Amino acid sequence: YPPSPRPSLSLLRCWRALPSLVSPSSALSPTLSTVPGVKPGLDMGFGKWVFLQVLLFHLREPIPAVSGAPSGAGFLERAKGPELFDWMVGLRRRMHENPELGFEEFETSKLIRGELDAMGIPYKHPVAVTGVVGFVGTGGPPFVALRADMDALAIQESVDWEHKSKVPGKMHACGHDGHVAMLLGAAKILQEHREHLQGTVVLVFQPAEEGGGGAKKMLEDGVVDNVKAIFGFHVDNKFPVGMVASRPGPLLAGSGFFEAIISGKGGHAAIPHHTIDPILAASNVIVSLQHLVSREADPLDSQVITIAKFQGGEAFNVIPDS
Structure with missing residues (x-):
């Protein structure tokens, strides 16, 4: 690429992602847009300070051109x-x-x-x-x-x-x-x-x-x-056509799967006290699983638990065995 008189937008966004290390008096800081999901005042360690110094050095230095290469x-x-x-x-x-x-x-x-x-x-x-x-x-x-x-x-x-x-x-x-x-x-x-x-x-x-x-x-x-x-990249309908967005750290989630069988004791729906209802038990399990996110996980971490398939019973008046 030919020499650039100013840093690219992507590098500006990287700079803005380190808000606690950028001087408020910086001439560039008013032009920087906040990256979604980045918290101002985040405590950055020495490693990120070194990264910032290297980043700033490259921002100030022109990028050498490759002869004949398009811009x-x-x-x-x-x-x-x-x-x-x-x-x-x-x-x-x-x-x-x-x-x-x-x-x-x-x-x-x-x-x-x-x-x-x-x-x-x-x-x-x-x-x-x-x-x-x-x-x-x-x-x-x-x-x-x-x-x-x-x-x-x-x-x-x-x-x-x-x-x-x-x-x-x-x-x-x-x-x-x-x-x-x-x-x-x-x-x-x-x-x-x-x-x-x-x-x-x-x-x-x-x-x-x-x-x-x-x-x-x-x-x-x-x-x-x-x-x-x-x-890698992914389309996103939350952004207008022509915009590319990114941020430091994890951006898209990995996913895991599980299957569970809740076993009980079936019987007629009119006499549930003679049964052990697996539908009710499974319903409580689904609700309780949400506590893993709301009470067990760090609230600053992005986590989701979704139960997307629930299968039980074959008749409306029969409590199933599982």
Whole structure:
């Protein structure tokens, strides 16, 4: 990138994320917008003070230019151009019409490979069943990865529009069709300027993000063994189009699952005193589980417990055994 007379917005946001260490008299401080979830006055240790000193040093130093390399603004203008924009929108709509669940993304994988072939980008396939891993650049280190997930959800799309899901009971309700289109768009721009890359960008198209353990299988297949940094992203309807948001620390949650069987003693619903009602017991368990968040966990930590499936009984007048 060419020399920059001022720090980028992303670095300004990083600076603002260390509010207790930034002098109130700083000339830049009035221009910094608060990052959601960052508490002013947070006690920062010595390690973060060192990080701030390094950050400030880099903010004051111009970034050396790579001869012939396009500017960041040039990349942005290329991404906003009608040819690339319309191509990405078309890709997203094709995937939206044909959603596939985790480890079943065969047509999605085929579409990705077809586009990479058209760009002349080499790739590995299959990886983690349906995954695809592409490579742009020198083929050597350093390796930096960009990751997008591919799978849809088992949800019926109820909105009628031109590109509604054509598969009953399946829908790209989490935006992974958009993620794949975005990564293919990035791949196209990077491939156009591959001669300026001093290393390799690894394009990770991951299957089965929605609870299938696709990331674990990708790791087991060695996808990021030599990768020094990896960037993931997720669409978010809370922000206006064109805005990119981030913050220090964890941003999206990991998830765990459990199943439990509450056993009792069944009987007729009219004589519950002759039974041990597992429905009532399970209901109390569900309510009590919320205390793990409200009374057992640090209130400054972000945690959620959701019981999304409750199954018991087969008749309205019979208390089940479990």
